[in-house]
Amino acid sequence: MASLKKIFSSRTAKNGEFVNSLKKILGFSPxxxxxxxxxxxxxxxxxxxxxxxxxxxxxxxxxxxxxxxxxxxxxxxxxxxxxxxxxxxxxxxxxxxxxxxxxxxxxxxxxxxxxxxxxxxxxxxxxxxxxxxxxxxxxxxxxxxxxxxxxxxxxxxxxxxxxxxxEGKVISYKSLFIEWCQKNKKPFHFEVYEDTGKDELKHFAVRLKLGDSTVTKARATSKKKAEERAAKRAFYKLNLRTDSDKA
Amino acid sequence: MASLKKIFSSRTAKNGEFVNSLKKILGFSPxxxxxxxxxxxxxxxxxxxxxxxxxxxxxxxxxxxxxxxxxxxxxxxxxxxxxxxxxxxxxxxxxxxxxxxxxxxxxxxxxxxxxxxxxxxxxxxxxxxxxxxxxxxxxxxxxxxxxxxxxxxxxxxxxxxxxxxxEGKVISYKSLFIEWCQKNKKPFHFEVYEDTGKDELKHFAVRLKLGDSTVTKARATSKKKAEERAAKRAFYKLNLRTDSDKA
Incomplete structure (x- = not known):
């Protein structure tokens, strides 16, 4: 009887974990x-x-x-x-x-x-x-x-x-952003900082700085993605344009 | 000015006709x-x-x-x-x-x-x-x-x-129905009658009779389709079954 109870409660616990994770992934209750x-x-x-x-x-x-x-x-x-x-x-x-x-x-x-x-x-x-x-x-x-x-x-x-x-017009916002910084002689820096988010998955947080001031921040499931995302945000925030946009 | 007015009202009339026909096709108002x-x-x-x-x-x-x-x-x-x-x-x-x-x-x-x-x-x-x-x-x-x-x-x-x-199991309910009638020696008759529906499209109405009594009725945009539909309804109404169902 005791072992049956044990199996039952372990199943319930597992199911509860499944439901909780599901809720986080879905963004609503199933x-x-x-x-x-x-x-x-x-x-x-x-x-x-x-x-x-x-x-x-x-x-x-x-x-x-x-x-x-x-x-x-x-x-x-x-x-x-x-x-x-x-x-x-x-x-x-x-x-x-x-x-x-x-x-x-x-x-x-x-x-x-x-x-x-x-x-x-x-x-x-x-x-x-x-x-x-x-x-x-x-x-x-x-x-x-x-x-x-x-x-x-x-x-x-x-x-x-x-x-x-x-469309293949922009392969990487990070490289576009770096190109722009070099052309305009702006010192930049991608800074990884501690991510306090309580996600299921490990996230990386990145600050993109121009000189001493933070332009944008972003978080993602990899450092590479977080940097790309921060660069993309900076790209639009600073109103930079690609050559194909100008044409 | 008069001709402009004429063009305008003829367009409105045409548009009214379009909206009305659309409503019938859609089953709701656009x-x-x-x-x-x-x-x-x-x-x-x-x-x-x-x-x-x-x-x-x-x-x-x-x-x-x-x-x-x-x-x-x-x-x-x-x-x-x-x-x-x-x-x-x-x-x-x-x-x-x-x-x-x-x-x-x-x-x-x-x-x-x-x-x-x-x-x-x-x-x-x-x-x-x-x-x-x-x-x-x-x-x-x-x-x-x-x-x-x-x-x-x-x-x-x-x-x-x-x-x-x-699934290709039933090619034609009409032929299945006829087969059943012949096997069971039932006299049948597909009767086209006047269709009073006020549809956009011409419809055909068909009565399927076994002897003197009407088993089912159906209407469709062709005589062939109306007959097939009437036969399908009879097939289910009379609870006939295909061999693959019995298996």
């Missing part, structure tokens, strides 16, 4: 946890529902892929009023590329919650993108399209979708 | 008519907005295609809980096939409202599907995802999406 559990279940577990139907993330991945495509399409449509059909199609492909989705899933550390009988190290990098898509599908089923849209804005569009970068 | 006007504008008109950006249906077609894909994906996900990712992908391709979308657009007679400098007869059949997708995109921009979903349910899923047919 209603039906079972849908999210499926989104994090790999086929290797061979789980089935009462009707004998497989319960793993693959169907949700199909659904999430569709919803993600629609949200990104709508965003690009509104954001680039001068872009024709071919341009929009190309830009969307870049945003929802396998490589990009894997990066997203990896940054959110989704694989941590994966229920699988295969050690996660043995998976290809695609596991991160697949689970990310499944998560989008789960949000759609649990809370509907509008929540999905908000989640995608927060987790995909805001941190990653930079039209200029996607 | 808010921003200008979006729908773009959905029915062909690139041959060379129309541009104040910023010099082309105003034709092509961008809306891109958007509508995405939204349609997401709505159909969600429908199939919910409707076929036992279908795996590959099955769902295949079924969705069938529903949103060019051929199928052209049929949808043609049935709604969308090309009638097309603003173009090329005679509509010179277009390929794809014009119908393209404008249908653009219309879905316009609905999304004008009223949001939920209205889109309702429209797609009414105009695509309810009249056209029959899982058994898509």
């Amino acid at each position: 209603k039906d946890i079972s849908i999210y559990e499926t989104a994090f279940t790999h086929r290797s577990t061979n789980e089935k529902n009462n009707e004998g139907q497989p319960q793993n993330y693959e169907r949700l991945e199909f659904l999430g892929d569709s919803i993600l495509g629609a949200v990104i399409a709508a965003h690009l449509y509104k954001k680039v009023p001068g872009g024709n059909e071919g341009y929009l199609t190309k830009m969307r492909s870049k945003v929802v590329s396998r490589e990009h989705l894997n990066e997203l899933g990896r940054d959110l550390n989704l694989a941590k919650f994966l229920k699988t009988t295969i050690p996660t190290q043995q998976f290809s990098g695609n596991i991160h993108g697949n689970v990310f898509e499944a998560l989008v599908g789960a949000i759609y089923l649990d809370r509907g399209f509008n929540y999905c849209e908000k989640f995608i804005h927060k987790r995909v569009i805001k941190p990653y979708v930079d039209i200029k970068k996607l | 808010k921003d008519i200008s979006i729908y006007e773009t959905a029915f504008t062909h690139r041959s008109t060379n129309e541009k907005n104040n910023e010099g950006q082309p105003q034709n249906y092509e961008r809306l077609e891109f958007l509508g295609d995405s939204i349609l894909g997401a709505v159909i994906a969600a429908h199939l996900y919910k409707k076929v809980p036992g279908g795996n990712e590959g099955y769902l992908t295949k079924m969705r391709s069938k529903v949103v096939s060019r051929e199928h979308l052209n049929e949808l657009g043609r049935d709604l007679n969308l090309a009638k409202f097309l603003k173009t400098t090329i005679p509509t007869q010179q277009f390929s059949g794809n014009i119908h599907g393209n404008v249908f997708e653009a219309l879905v995109g316009a609905i999304y921009l004008d009223r949001g995802f939920n209205y889109c979903e309702k429209f797609i349910h009414k105009r695509v899923i309810k009249p056209y999406v029959d899982i058994k047919k898509l």
Whole structure:
């Protein structure tokens, strides 16, 4: 009886941890946890529902892929009023590329919650993108399209979708910024400082200084990304322009 | 002055006709008519907005295609809980096939409202599907995802999406029904009768009789479709089953 109680409470604790982490990732409270559990279940577990139907993330991945495509399409449509059909199609492909989705899933550390009988190290990098898509599908089923849209804005569009970068016009704001400093003889410095944020993931915080004054600050899951983000903010704050903008 | 007034009132009358027809097709009132006007504008008109950006249906077609894909994906996900990712992908391709979308657009007679400098007869059949997708995109921009979903349910899923047919298990309910009648020695008769509906499009009405009594009725935009629909209804009403169901 004691051991049963122990198993039960350890399961509850684990579930509580899952729900808490999920809340942080989603930015809202999930209603039906079972849908999210499926989104994090790999086929290797061979789980089935009462009707004998497989319960793993693959169907949700199909659904999430569709919803993600629609949200990104709508965003690009509104954001680039001068872009024709071919341009929009190309830009969307870049945003929802396998490589990009894997990066997203990896940054959110989704694989941590994966229920699988295969050690996660043995998976290809695609596991991160697949689970990310499944998560989008789960949000759609649990809370509907509008929540999905908000989640995608927060987790995909805001941190990653930079039209200029996607167009290949700007490869790195950091290098653009450095170029500008050298041309204008301004001393600059990227300064990493202690990040007090209480995120699931380790974050890096960076101050970008021109001489002694801080121009911008940024935080991200890697030092490189935080610097790039700080440089991008400075780029827009100081109203610097690329040559292609001037043309 | 008089001629200007004449042009103006004839335009208003034409616009009134467009809005009324649109309301019937949509099943709700459009808010921003200008979006729908773009959905029915062909690139041959060379129309541009104040910023010099082309105003034709092509961008809306891109958007509508995405939204349609997401709505159909969600429908199939919910409707076929036992279908795996590959099955769902295949079924969705069938529903949103060019051929199928052209049929949808043609049935709604969308090309009638097309603003173009090329005679509509010179277009390929794809014009119908393209404008249908653009219309879905316009609905999304004008009223949001939920209205889109309702429209797609009414105009695509309810009249056209029959899982058994898509799976190729049932090619024609009419032939299944006839087969059953012959096997069971039942005299049957498809009877076309006068359709009093005040639709934009000509409709055909069909009664399906077994002996002297009417089993089902149906209406559609062709006699063939009305018969098929009446047979399908009879098939379910009389609780007939295909061999694959019995297995």
